Each structure stands twice: as C-alpha cells, then as structure tokens.
Amino acid sequence: MKVRTRFAPSPTGFMHIGNLRTALYAYLYAKHYDGDFILRIEDTDTARFVEGAVELIYSTLQKSGIVHDEGPDKDGGYGPYVQSERKDIYRKYAELLVERGGAYYCFCTPERLETLKDENGVTRYDKHCLSLSKEEVARRIEAGESYVIRQNIPTEGVSEYEDMVFGKISVPNSDMEDGILLKSDGMPTYNFANVVDDHLMEISHVIRGTEYLSSTPKYNLMYDAFGWKRPEYIHLPPIMKDAHRKLSKRYGDANFEDFYEKGYLPEAIVNYIALLGWSPKDNEEKMTLARLIELFDVDNVSKSGSIFDETKMRWLNGLYLKEKTDEEFTALARPFYDKSAISGKYDYDKFSALLKTRVEILSEVIDAVAFIGEFGEYDLALYQHKKMKTDEKTGLIAVKAAIDALEKVDSFTSENIHEALIACGENCGLKKGQILFSVRLALTGKASTPGGATEMADILGKDESLRRLRFSESLLEKFLAE
RNA sequence: GGCCCCAUGGUCAAGCGGUCAAGACAUCGCCCUUUCACGGCGGUAACGGGAGUUCGAUUCUCCCUGGGGUCACCA
Numbered sequence: 001m002k003v004r005t006r007f008a009p010s011p012t013g014f015m016h017i018g019n020l021r022t023a024l025y026a027y028l029y030a031k032h033y034d035g036d037f038i039l040r041i042e043d044t045d046t047a048r049f050v051e052g053a054v055e056l057i058y059s060t061l062q063k064s065g066i067v068h069d070e071g072p073d074k075d076g077g078y079g080p081y082v083q084s085e086r087k088d089i090y091r092k093y094a095e096l097l098v099e100r101g102g103a104y105y106c107f108c109t110p111e112r113l114e115t116l117k118d119e120n121g122v123t124r125y126d127k128h129c130l131s132l133s134k135e136e137v138a139r140r141i142e143a144g145e146s147y148v149i150r151q152n153i154p155t156e157g158v159s160e161y162e163d164m165v166f167g168k169i170s171v172p173n174s175d176m177e178d179g180i181l182l183k184s185d186g187m188p189t190y191n192f193a194n195v196v197d198d199h200l201m202e203i204s205h206v207i208r209g210t211e212y213l214s215s216t217p218k219y220n221l222m223y224d225a226f227g228w229k230r231p232e233y234i235h236l237p238p239i240m241k242d243a244h245r246k247l248s249k250r251y252g253d254a255n256f257e258d259f260y261e262k263g264y265l266p267e268a269i270v271n272y273i274a275l276l277g278w279s280p281k282d283n284e285e286k287m288t289l290a291r292l293i294e295l296f297d298v299d300n301v302s303k304s305g306s307i308f309d310e311t312k313m314r315w316l317n318g319l320y321l322k323e324k325t326d327e328e329f330t331a332l333a334r335p336f337y338d339k340s341a342i343s344g345k346y347d348y349d350k351f352s353a354l355l356k357t358r359v360e361i362l363s364e365v366i367d368a369v370a371f372i373g374e375f376g377e378y379d380l381a382l383y384q385h386k387k388m389k390t391d392e393k394t395g396l397i398a399v400k401a402a403i404d405a406l407e408k409v410d411s412f413t414s415e416n417i418h419e420a421l422i423a424c425g426e427n428c429g430l431k432k433g434q435i436l437f438s439v440r441l442a443l444t445g446k447a448s449t450p451g452g453a454t455e456m457a458d459i460l461g462k463d464e465s466l467r468r469l470r471f472s473e474s475l476l477e478k479f480l481a482e
Numbered sequence: 483g484g485c486c487c488c489a490u491g492g493u494c495a496a497g498c499g500g501u502c503a504a505g506a507c508a509u510c511g512c513c514c515u516u517u518c519a520c521g522g523c524g525g526u527a528a529c530g531g532g533a534g535u536u537c538g539a540u541u542c543u544c545c546c547u548g549g550g551g552u553c554a555c556c557a
Binding site for chain 1: 504505
C-alpha cells in the first residue's frame, strides 16, 4: 500500500514551530517511504478564519523546502483539497452514517443543552434525540427546524487502537460524548471532516499532535460504522515553551516567519525542529532535508514533550552560516547590512569574511558593525588586559607609535598596515599582541570587534583611522594626566 | 474533577535486564590566537519517590508524586 500522509492546517493565524514540525514529520515519513505528502486546508471554522493565513502556510512550507505532492494548487485527483469546497460531500456521508446507525439527527436547543451541565460545568449530551422516529425527524426537518447530526457512540465497552509511537491506547466508550459531526450551518466539524477526508484521500498514516490521542477512538468508531479501513496513527508530543506551557500563538517568537526575519536560515530551523521529538540512531545533528528523509523513522520519535531551546537553534544556524562563502553570506545578510552602520558605505563582502564565524543569526551583523558609525568616549579600562600585559599607559605608547607609523603608510593596504604596526611596536618595545590589541581598541572603542587591528584599520581607511587614533590619544593623555 | 498520555543532567537526547548511564547545546577551565570568535582538549552536571518481579533494575509490573493533553455547533 502506498504511503500517503497529509498536513491539514486551519488558516487561523501564522504557522508556529509546532505546526511546522508536524508538517515536517508528515513530509519526512511520506518521503522516506517514497509516498505522497498532501496539503489540505481545514477551513470549516468560518468564524476563526484569518485573512492571509493560507498564503502564510504556502510560503512557510515553500521556504522550508517541504513540498506537497497534492494540494489546493496541485490536483492529484483527490480534490478539492479545501474543506469549505467539500460541503456537499460531508452532508452526503453524514446522511450515510445516519443510515448506518453511526449518527443521528439532533434538534436540541442550546437552552436544553445548558440544562445538561454537571457540577463541573461540563455538558454531556444525553442522547435525547436518538429515540426520535424517522418520520418525526423528517417532519421537523421539513418544518425548517434547526438541527445538527451527532455521532452515536456506544454507551458500554472500551475502544482501543494501536498508535505507532504511543502504543496501545484504550478509552472507555462511556467517557466519549456524542459529538456533533455536522453543524447547524451545514459545515462539518473537524471530527467528521477529518475522517471523511482522510478516507476519501486515502491517507495511510495520520500524523498529528497528541491533543488527538484520546479522541481518536471516536474517529475509529466512525471508520468502523462506515465500514472503512482505519488508518495508522502517529501522534506527536507537544513542543513546549517551558516546563509548563505549550508553545502557543501567544508566544510571538515561536513562529517561523519571525525566526526567518531575525536571520535564521530555513534549513537550520527545519534541522533544529526535526530534532525536537526525534533523533536519528547515530546521533547526527546537522542534517539536510534529504538526509532527514533518509534517516527519519517513527521508532525514535519520543513520547514526552520537549522544550523549545532557541540557544541550540542559534548554534545550529551558526553552523550553517559558517559554511557559506563570503558572497553567499553577503547575499543572505544584505537586508541587515542595509539597515546597519555600513549601509552603502563599505564593501559588504569584506565584512562577511570576518563576520561569518562571529555571528550566529544574520541580524547580529547590525550590532557587530555598529562601531563603524558610532565612535566617541569609551571606557579606558578596556586597555587593561591581564594576559596581554597592557594598560592605559602601554596603550598610549602604542597609539602614539601607531599614529606616527600609519601616517607614513602611503598605500594603505592591509599588508602595509600590518607591517607598519609590527615595526613600530618593536621600536617602542611592545610585543605584537600588545601593540595590535591596543590599536584595535583605539580604533573602535569596543571590547570585541569583527577583526583585529589590521582589519579594522584597513576597513576604516587611513583618514578615519588616524582621526580615531588621535581621539584615543587625547583621551588617554587626559586620563593619565589626572 | 473524569478520562488519556508522559517522566534520564539546566535544555535536546541515546539507552530497549548486567554500561564507569552515550552524544549535542549551554556552562566552566585550558590550549591556539592580532581582540572577539572559530577550532582543539578537558571538567561540572541526570535515571522523581516507594513497593514488587529477577541472581541483577534506568530498563518489566503496581502505587504515589509531578507534568501535559482532553472533556465546544475550535481545529
């Protein structure tokens, strides 16, 4: 049997990391077994529909490299792939289910339902309308009464199924309610649309979050009542924001788009979330999508939830960044460079070469490069470096020597700068590290910079370098005079 | 509250009766070094508790505790 999995999001907002992971696993599973991955839009809740949400689903999947074989935009013969366009289908099957005894019409008003509440405020339908005769049902529908179709669940016995990650799940039938399958507006609920669509679309493996773990027996009861074959189930543990809270839409940073805009590479995001709830046998960590497809299997999907750790995703992102060429890095970082202090003024590639190993997410280039723009008073204590054996005094010596040396450099290339600096250091009795460390500081006023003294001077150019050195010289002189 | 599920370091996680309980991130230290990084080496750090089963439990069973999910005309 061909493996067919689906990702069935509802367009109610952005795609958060948990949703994406579900899509990813469904995709990986299908592709691992050379099957098909289907995209289905579950928009039966007209009230919660959010404008633009469908587009976001497409763009996120596309950026992530998760491509569907069938979907609203790619007909595979099982369409339509948008639930709101399948209304007639659901009605037909709901009626069929009623005929087969798996469901029944219900005319109960919200007011009557209200009276069914127990002390916990939980309403539990009492099968009141199950006893209605066929004739009465027909008469009341004819009369225009509002109605829903409810699932008819046995009051006794236990329903069981085997989940591929959680194993055997069993739920007493008496704990399940006769849920609504077809709403009074004619739209199906998730519970029903899902079963009908998964069957009609020949989904072999249903992959979704654990929130459906205990309601799955209800769906199985429907498959049974229809006389359909039940699919295999793969329920996925939740991704948590912290020990207590699930990742939610309220946790703003948890959605793909935000990470993308912060300068995370889609391949790094995908790689990281693949590892949240699953791990390959040999513990590989940095994996391409192709590699993930090759290695993915249900055996190593974990049962317990995992906390989303942005720090580790940053590390992974840094790994991907490091292997980019300078040009590739520049292309990716351009939007951030354009917003930074070097915008339009400097050769981005030059910075990329230095920043590649110093930055974990692209947006960090803005801060890393800020010293170019802002230069003023800074903490002179920075000149004190224990290991280097430098302080404000040696700093001043170094700065003075550097000014003299650099003034004489006509062709301001990095080789010449370096040579001049080393030479002047020797002349005034400073070691290589001491002179370079001090000069770098005098040029930038920052504890850490994208490169050493030579690179900084080269990037700043002769005039600006000398201007900054003289400024630092005066700062140091003033300090030492006190 | 009922029902379902889960439980290894701070985090992600190997483990599937016998291990000095992997690895990664983070953290700390050292080395390298033209700062900061990168890289290399090393350290700290875990089986929630209690009963069983067994020659032997992190691993199997039960209870407790803790946590999550679910009880909508939402998905």
